[in-house]
Amino acid sequence: MAHLTILIHCKDQKGIIASVTNFILENEGNTTYIDQHVDAVANVFFMRLECVFEQADFNTAKFKTAFKEKLATPFEMQWQLYPATQKLKMAIFVSKYDHCLYDILGRYNAGELNVDIPFIISNHNDLAHIAANFDIPFYHIPVTKDTKAAAEQEQLKLLKAHQVDFIVLARYMQIVTPTVINEFPYRIINIHHSFLPAFVGAKPYHAAFARGVKIIGTTSHYVTEELDAGPIIEQDTIRVTHSHTIPDLIAKGRDLEKIVLSRAIKLHAQHKCFVYSNKTIIFT
Amino acid sequence: MAHLTILIHCKDQKGIIASVTNFILENEGNTTYIDQHVDAVANVFFMRLECVFEQADFNTAKFKTAFKEKLATPFEMQWQLYPATQKLKMAIFVSKYDHCLYDILGRYNAGELNVDIPFIISNHNDLAHIAANFDIPFYHIPVTKDTKAAAEQEQLKLLKAHQVDFIVLARYMQIVTPTVINEFPYRIINIHHSFLPAFVGAKPYHAAFARGVKIIGTTSHYVTEELDAGPIIEQDTIRVTHSHTIPDLIAKGRDLEKIVLSRAIKLHAQHKCFVYSNKTIIFT
Amino acid sequence: MAHLTILIHCKDQKGIIASVTNFILENEGNTTYIDQHVDAVANVFFMRLECVFEQADFNTAKFKTAFKEKLATPFEMQWQLYPATQKLKMAIFVSKYDHCLYDILGRYNAGELNVDIPFIISNHNDLAHIAANFDIPFYHIPVTKDTKAAAEQEQLKLLKAHQVDFIVLARYMQIVTPTVINEFPYRIINIHHSFLPAFVGAKPYHAAFARGVKIIGTTSHYVTEELDAGPIIEQDTIRVTHSHTIPDLIAKGRDLEKIVLSRAIKLHAQHKCFVYSNKTIIFT
Amino acid sequence: MAHLTILIHCKDQKGIIASVTNFILENEGNTTYIDQHVDAVANVFFMRLECVFEQADFNTAKFKTAFKEKLATPFEMQWQLYPATQKLKMAIFVSKYDHCLYDILGRYNAGELNVDIPFIISNHNDLAHIAANFDIPFYHIPVTKDTKAAAEQEQLKLLKAHQVDFIVLARYMQIVTPTVINEFPYRIINIHHSFLPAFVGAKPYHAAFARGVKIIGTTSHYVTEELDAGPIIEQDTIRVTHSHTIPDLIAKGRDLEKIVLSRAIKLHAQHKCFVYSNKTIIFT
Known part of the structure; x- marks a missing residue:
C-alpha cells in the first residue's frame, strides 16, 4: 500500500488530467485529491495530485518508471513524486x-x-x-x-x-x-x-x-x-x-x-x- | 463548441475522477478545471468540473445522454450540467x-x-x-x-x-x-x-x-x-x-x-x- | 448653545489638558470628549476636544478671542476651532x-x-x-x-x-x-x-x-x-x-x-x- | 516622583475632566494621557488617566486622601489608583x-x-x-x-x-x-x-x-x-x-x-x- 503526492507541470495541453488519473486507475490506484492551475499567459499547466494504492505489493519504483514512460515523457512533464509516509x-x-x-x-x-x-x-x-x-x-x-x-x-x-x-x-x-x-x-x-x-x-x-x-x-x-x-x-x-x-x-x-x-x-x-x-x- | 460546468456527487468510490475526465477526453473535450471534496464521515464524493469542447458540431444534449448512461447511472451520481453561456x-x-x-x-x-x-x-x-x-x-x-x-x-x-x-x-x-x-x-x-x-x-x-x-x-x-x-x-x-x-x-x-x-x-x-x-x- | 470641536498642537508641556478643560469650564462649557497624543521624539502635544456650551447667548467669536489670549498665545499653540453645526x-x-x-x-x-x-x-x-x-x-x-x-x-x-x-x-x-x-x-x-x-x-x-x-x-x-x-x-x-x-x-x-x-x-x-x-x- | 493610573466612573456631569486634570496640576503633576467614555443610556462617565509627578517628595497616600476629599466625594465617584511601578x-x-x-x-x-x-x-x-x-x-x-x-x-x-x-x-x-x-x-x-x-x-x-x-x-x-x-x-x-x-x-x-x-x-x-x-x- 502507498499514499503518493505527485506534482506536475508542463505545457498546457488537452487530456492531461484524464491521462494521469486514468493511469493511476489502471495501476489499481485511486485519485483522492487533485488541484490544478493554468498560467494562461505562459501557457503552463500545474497539478498536485494525491493517490492511494491499496494493494499490499505496490511497487513505487516500478510505478515511477511507468509514469515516466507513459506520461512524463510524452507530455514533456517536469514532475516530482513523494510518498506521504516520508516526512x-x-x-x-x-x-x-x-x-x-x-x-x-x-x-x-x-x-x-x-x-x-x-x-x-x-x-x-x-x-x-x-x-x-x-x-x-x-x-x-x-x-x-x-x-x-x-x-x-x-x-x-x-x-x-x-x-x-x-x-x-x-x-x-x-x-x-x-x-x-x-x-x-x-x-x-x-x-x-x-x-x-x-x-x-x-x-x-x-x-x-x-x-x-x-x-x-x-x-x-x-x-x-x-x-x-x-x-x-x-x-x-x-x-x-x-x-x-x-x-x-x-x-x-x-x-x-x-x-x-x-x-x-x-x-x-x-x-x-x-x-x-x-x-x-x-x-x- | 461548448464550455460546460458539471457538478457531481455520489458515494465515494474508486475511479470517479479518472472515469469522468476520461469520458470528456473520449468526447474530444478537455477538462480545464476540477475541484473535489470528500465528506469522510458521510462517505460522499463531490466534484465541480469545467470542460471545453472545441468541435463546431458539439451536441450538448447527446453528451448529456451519454454522460448519464456511461457515468451517472453506473456510479449512481446526482449531477447537474450548466453551459457557461447560460446566465x-x-x-x-x-x-x-x-x-x-x-x-x-x-x-x-x-x-x-x-x-x-x-x-x-x-x-x-x-x-x-x-x-x-x-x-x-x-x-x-x-x-x-x-x-x-x-x-x-x-x-x-x-x-x-x-x-x-x-x-x-x-x-x-x-x-x-x-x-x-x-x-x-x-x-x-x-x-x-x-x-x-x-x-x-x-x-x-x-x-x-x-x-x-x-x-x-x-x-x-x-x-x-x-x-x-x-x-x-x-x-x-x-x-x-x-x-x-x-x-x-x-x-x-x-x-x-x-x-x-x-x-x-x-x-x-x-x-x-x-x-x-x-x-x-x-x-x- | 454651541457644540465645538477644537484641535490643538504645541510643544509638549505641563498643564495643557488642565488649562484647556478648565478654560472651557470657566466659560460654562463642558468637555464631552478628549483625545490626545504626544509625539515623544519631536516633543509635540496634539489634542482633539469636543465641548458643549448650553447657554443660549454663547458667543463663539468672543470665545475664540479669549481662547487665543488665555491659551493659544501663552502655550504657543497652533489651533483650529469648528462648530459642529458647520458641515x-x-x-x-x-x-x-x-x-x-x-x-x-x-x-x-x-x-x-x-x-x-x-x-x-x-x-x-x-x-x-x-x-x-x-x-x-x-x-x-x-x-x-x-x-x-x-x-x-x-x-x-x-x-x-x-x-x-x-x-x-x-x-x-x-x-x-x-x-x-x-x-x-x-x-x-x-x-x-x-x-x-x-x-x-x-x-x-x-x-x-x-x-x-x-x-x-x-x-x-x-x-x-x-x-x-x-x-x-x-x-x-x-x-x-x-x-x-x-x-x-x-x-x-x-x-x-x-x-x-x-x-x-x-x-x-x-x-x-x-x-x-x-x-x-x-x-x- | 510617581507615575499614576487613575480609573474613575460616576454619573455624567459637567466639569469632571477639568476638575480632575486641574487637581493634578495643582498638585504639581501633569496629565500625560486621558481617555474617557460616556454611556449615554445609563448616563455614566468613565475615565482612565495617567499622570506624572516629578517632585522627589511626592506622597501618593496624601494625594489619595486629597483626591477623595476634593473630587471623589463631591462627584460621587467610584475610583481606583495604581502606581505604574506596581506590577x-x-x-x-x-x-x-x-x-x-x-x-x-x-x-x-x-x-x-x-x-x-x-x-x-x-x-x-x-x-x-x-x-x-x-x-x-x-x-x-x-x-x-x-x-x-x-x-x-x-x-x-x-x-x-x-x-x-x-x-x-x-x-x-x-x-x-x-x-x-x-x-x-x-x-x-x-x-x-x-x-x-x-x-x-x-x-x-x-x-x-x-x-x-x-x-x-x-x-x-x-x-x-x-x-x-x-x-x-x-x-x-x-x-x-x-x-x-x-x-x-x-x-x-x-x-x-x-x-x-x-x-x-x-x-x-x-x-x-x-x-x-x-x-x-x-x-x-
Whole structure:
C-alpha cells in the first residue's frame, strides 16, 4: 500500500488530467485529491495530485518508471513524486529572537507539522536551552565577517550529514550566501518582517513607522540571491495606529511572524507550494 | 463548441475522477478545471468540473445522454450540467434599505456578476428610482399580514413568468414563507446582519450591542423554513468597540452586508456553492 | 448653545489638558470628549476636544478671542476651532469608474457622511447620470495635455465659488498639479489602489500580480506634490491567490477602494485626521 | 516622583475632566494621557488617566486622601489608583494544552507583559517541564468531582499567600466555582474557543463544524457564575472552509486562542479594561 503526492507541470495541453488519473486507475490506484492551475499567459499547466494504492505489493519504483514512460515523457512533464509516509527533514536556523522558535517547536510537539527536525543551528548560544527543553540537537556556529565562509561550510556539512530537505530561517538575522542557497534552491524559507515588497532590507518596522502606515505586515518567502525578492509563500497584516511606537510595532509584528512562518512551513512540508517564475502556486 | 460546468456527487468510490475526465477526453473535450471534496464521515464524493469542447458540431444534449448512461447511472451520481453561456436569472427582493441594492446593481453594471436581472420586487416604493436609474423593471407588491398570501402568489407569478433561477433578498425585511421557499429550494439567498448562529432573528445589532461583543459579523445563507438556520454561504466580520452606538454598528454592518451578499451571489451564479446536509461546499 | 470641536498642537508641556478643560469650564462649557497624543521624539502635544456650551447667548467669536489670549498665545499653540453645526463642503472628482462614486453618494444619502456636496467634476461625461440620480450638480471639464492648465483654472473657479473645504479624488485618474494642491494643502484625499508604499504609481494591480503577493491593499492619503507619498489616512488589505488574474485583483480591489475612501472621508469630515510631519494622527 | 493610573466612573456631569486634570496640576503633576467614555443610556462617565509627578517628595497616600476629599466625594465617584511601578501578580491555571502557556511565558520573557507570575497551577502534571524551563513554580493540584472543593481551597490558599491580583485560565478545562470567582470578581480571565455568544459550552469547534460556519472565533472574557456569559474583553476570528476537519479547526483555533488571550492579559495588566453592566470598556 502507498499514499503518493505527485506534482506536475508542463505545457498546457488537452487530456492531461484524464491521462494521469486514468493511469493511476489502471495501476489499481485511486485519485483522492487533485488541484490544478493554468498560467494562461505562459501557457503552463500545474497539478498536485494525491493517490492511494491499496494493494499490499505496490511497487513505487516500478510505478515511477511507468509514469515516466507513459506520461512524463510524452507530455514533456517536469514532475516530482513523494510518498506521504516520508516526512521532510527541516533544519532551523535561529539567532537570538525566540518567538518563532517557540512557536515552531510548540506546533511540532502538538503534531501540527509533518516534519522531522534533525537540529537547530544558531550563531549565538542564547536559545540552546529551548532546544534542550524540546530535546532537539543544537549547534552553535558563530558567524563573523571573517568566519562566515567557514561557518557556512560547517552548516553545509551538518545539512548534508542529516540529509536535510529544507531550511527555515526563524529570524536568523544573517544574510545567507549563494554558497548555501545554491544547495537548497527554493528550499530555504525566510520570514521577513514587512509586507513585501514594501520595506525591503533591514529595520522594516522603523521604515514603516517613518512612513506612517496604518497596517503592518509580514512575509514568508523562499530565499534567493536578491535580498527579500524571492517567491512569496504567505503574508499577513495587522492594523496599527499613530500611537504605536517602534517597540509596539515590533511586538505586534512578532505575532504575525510566528503565524506566517508556520503557515509557510506547513505548505512546504505538504508539497503544496510550487515555485514558478519567481512566484508561488499554493495548492489547496 | 461548448464550455460546460458539471457538478457531481455520489458515494465515494474508486475511479470517479479518472472515469469522468476520461469520458470528456473520449468526447474530444478537455477538462480545464476540477475541484473535489470528500465528506469522510458521510462517505460522499463531490466534484465541480469545467470542460471545453472545441468541435463546431458539439451536441450538448447527446453528451448529456451519454454522460448519464456511461457515468451517472453506473456510479449512481446526482449531477447537474450548466453551459457557461447560460446566465442565471436573478430576481432581487428589497424593502427600504438601498445599500445592498446599489452595491449589487453597481457590480452588475461593472460586469462583475454573471447573471441577468429580470426585475426587482419590493413591498415599498422607495427604491423604484434606483431600479429606473439602472433600467431594471420594478414591481411594487405591498405586503401586510392580510395580503401576504396574495402577495406571494403575485411574486410567484412574476418569478415563473420570467423563469427566474434564484432570488436574492437584499435586506427584504419580510419573512418568506414555504409557499415561495418550496418553489426555490436552496435558491433564495438572504443576508442576515449577524455572525450566525449568534443573534438569530430580529434586531441582531441591538443584541450584539447588549452582549458587548468586540466584533460584529454578517452571514449570507440559503433560506430554509427554519429562520436564519439555512446553509451558510459566506460570512465576514469587523471589529467594533464599546464606543460604538447601535447606529454605529448598523453603519459598520452595512459595509459587511454589501460585500458578503455579493460574494454569495457570485458563488451561486458560478455554480460554486453546493448544499449538502444543511452546509455548503464552496468550490474554488 | 454651541457644540465645538477644537484641535490643538504645541510643544509638549505641563498643564495643557488642565488649562484647556478648565478654560472651557470657566466659560460654562463642558468637555464631552478628549483625545490626545504626544509625539515623544519631536516633543509635540496634539489634542482633539469636543465641548458643549448650553447657554443660549454663547458667543463663539468672543470665545475664540479669549481662547487665543488665555491659551493659544501663552502655550504657543497652533489651533483650529469648528462648530459642529458647520458641515464641510466636499467636492468630488471622478473619471470613468463609478464604484467609489456610488458608494460615497449612497452613504451621503443614508446620512453617514457629515458633509455637503456642492458638485461633482469629471473629465468625462460617463457618470453624469449618477450625479443626476442623486440630484448633485455635475461639471464636465475635459482634460488633455494641452488644456490641463486651463482645466485646473476652471476647477479652481468652481471650488472657490462654492467655498469648497476639501476635495475627494474618487478614482479621478489624473495627476493633480501644485496649482490645485497648493490651494488645498492636506485637503485633497486620494485613493490609491495599492498597499503603499508598495506599488507606487500607475497600474499597481499589474505590479502586485507580477510580484506574486498573497495580499493586496488600498491606501487613502492626502495628495502632496510627490506622487503617492502624502500622509496616509487609512489602509486596508484583502487576501488573493495565484489563481486570481489581474481583472480579479481589480474587482477585489474595488471593494477595498470604496470602503477605505469612505472611511478617510468620514475622518476628515469630523476633523479626526491631523497631519504632522507627513504622517497622520487619527483621533478616536 | 510617581507615575499614576487613575480609573474613575460616576454619573455624567459637567466639569469632571477639568476638575480632575486641574487637581493634578495643582498638585504639581501633569496629565500625560486621558481617555474617557460616556454611556449615554445609563448616563455614566468613565475615565482612565495617567499622570506624572516629578517632585522627589511626592506622597501618593496624601494625594489619595486629597483626591477623595476634593473630587471623589463631591462627584460621587467610584475610583481606583495604581502606581505604574506596581506590577500585578498573575497566576496561571493550565490543564494539558500547552500552546497558551508557551505563548504567555514567551511574551513574559520578552518583556511584553507587565506582570509578575508567582506560580502556575495545574490539575495535571504534564506541563511541569515548561514551568521549569521558564523558572516558574508549578503546583500540581489534581481535581476530581469529589476533591474539587478541597482543591479550590488549596488554590485559594496559594492565591492569597502570594497576594495574586488576577488569574488567567490558559485552557484550564475545569469549571471554576463561585468559591473562587467571588474572591476574584472580574479578575479571572478565560479564553473560550468560540466567537461568543455563538457556541457556548463544551466542544465549540465540533458545534462550529456541525453548523458549517465559514469563520471561527475565540473570545477572552471575565469569568462569572453564568458559563461563558461574562464580560467580553477581546475576540478575534479566522476563515475556515468546508474542507477543514474538526482537528483542522482546533489547530487553527489555537493560533487565535494564544493571541486573543495575550491581548486580554495586557489590557487587564495595564488597567485598560473596565467592567460595567456585564460589558467592558477598553481604554486606548
